[in-house]
Amino acid sequence: MESLTDATFPADPSTPAEAGGTLILALPKGRILAELGPVLARAGIHPAADFADEGSRRLRFETDHPGLDVVRVRSFDVATFVAHGAAQIGVCGADVLMEFDDDQIYAPLDLGIGRCRVSVAAPVEMAGQDLGAASRLSVATKYPAIARRHFAQKGVQADIVHLNGAMELAPSLGLARVIVDLVQTGSTLKANGLVETEVIANVTSRLIVNRTALKTRPEAIAGWISRFRAALAERDAR
Ligand SMILES: Nc1ncnc2c1ncn2[C@@H]1O[C@H](COP(=O)(O)OP(=O)(O)OP(=O)(O)O)[C@@H](O)[C@H]1O
Numbered sequence: 001m002e003s004l005t006d007a008t009f010p011a012d013p014s015t016p017a018e019a020g021g022t023l024i025l026a027l028p029k030g031r032i033l034a035e036l037g038p039v040l041a042r043a044g045i046h047p048a049a050d051f052a053d054e055g056s057r058r059l060r061f062e063t064d065h066p067g068l069d070v071v072r073v074r075s076f077d078v079a080t081f082v083a084h085g086a087a088q089i090g091v092c093g094a095d096v097l098m099e100f101d102d103d104q105i106y107a108p109l110d111l112g113i114g115r116c117r118v119s120v121a122a123p124v125e126m127a128g129q130d131l132g133a134a135s136r137l138s139v140a141t142k143y144p145a146i147a148r149r150h151f152a153q154k155g156v157q158a159d160i161v162h163l164n165g166a167m168e169l170a171p172s173l174g175l176a177r178v179i180v181d182l183v184q185t186g187s188t189l190k191a192n193g194l195v196e197t198e199v200i201a202n203v204t205s206r207l208i209v210n211r212t213a214l215k216t217r218p219e220a221i222a223g224w225i226s227r228f229r230a231a232l233a234e235r236d237a238r
């Protein structure tokens, strides 16, 4: 895909001569990356060819901008790299930001990709039961903070079973009564005898930046935010 070249598009915000060194853009491996490709291209960012190669063992890639490198990390780790300033810019799901809740992370742009929701799901037989009626409830999830907060608002103490995947197995194997997980089409829930009982939050992917870096390198970072904003406007106008 051609990137924007017209005169209204913000100029390349990072040049090798700029003070502060190479900016790092942290991107998640996995499903967001596929949808992010066209957005990156529209923003005029083309990482080295092997970036798209899942078989490549490289983790850091130069781009066609001498002042910008890309690192490929796990989705939750994007937030960690940006919160600590190891990467100045990143992309991750709003689910990760809700769970991470770090005030060093500023999320100025909704990229409108990676659409799904964080939901509570329960076995079909439990559907219709008032989950707020119990004082405690066991919950399998990779989002312990989101789950705890959600059930605390109902006066229910969530006993968290922390899993990193395959949460859908937990109720049928007696690991937890309900799960809190991402739902998009609902087919994973259906295939495992579960139904979505509550939507906690709708999720899309966000551009995130480190707040300190935004203060110390305002031109470069605000420049990249503008480029992404222009790329989204151009995409959405089509
Ligand atoms: N089914 C889905 N539909 C749409 N977006 C999703 C879906 N599942 C996850 N996402 C979004 O993609 C992000 C990364 O999810 P993905 O499943 O690729 O990684 P993961 O398996 O959670 O990460 P890791 O492999 O690091 O454990 C999530 O944080 C969420 O924002």
Ligand SMILES: O=P(O)(O)OC[C@H]1O[C@H](OP(=O)(O)OP(=O)(O)O)[C@H](O)[C@@H]1O
Pocket: 031, 164, 165, 166, 181, 182, 183, 184, 185, 186, 187, 188, 189
């Ligand atoms: O509603 P659906 O369209 O079925 O999508 C939901 C599934 O997608 C995500 O898993 P993913 O495929 O990323 O696998 P993992 O998190 O278990 O690695 C999520 O954890 C659900 O299992």
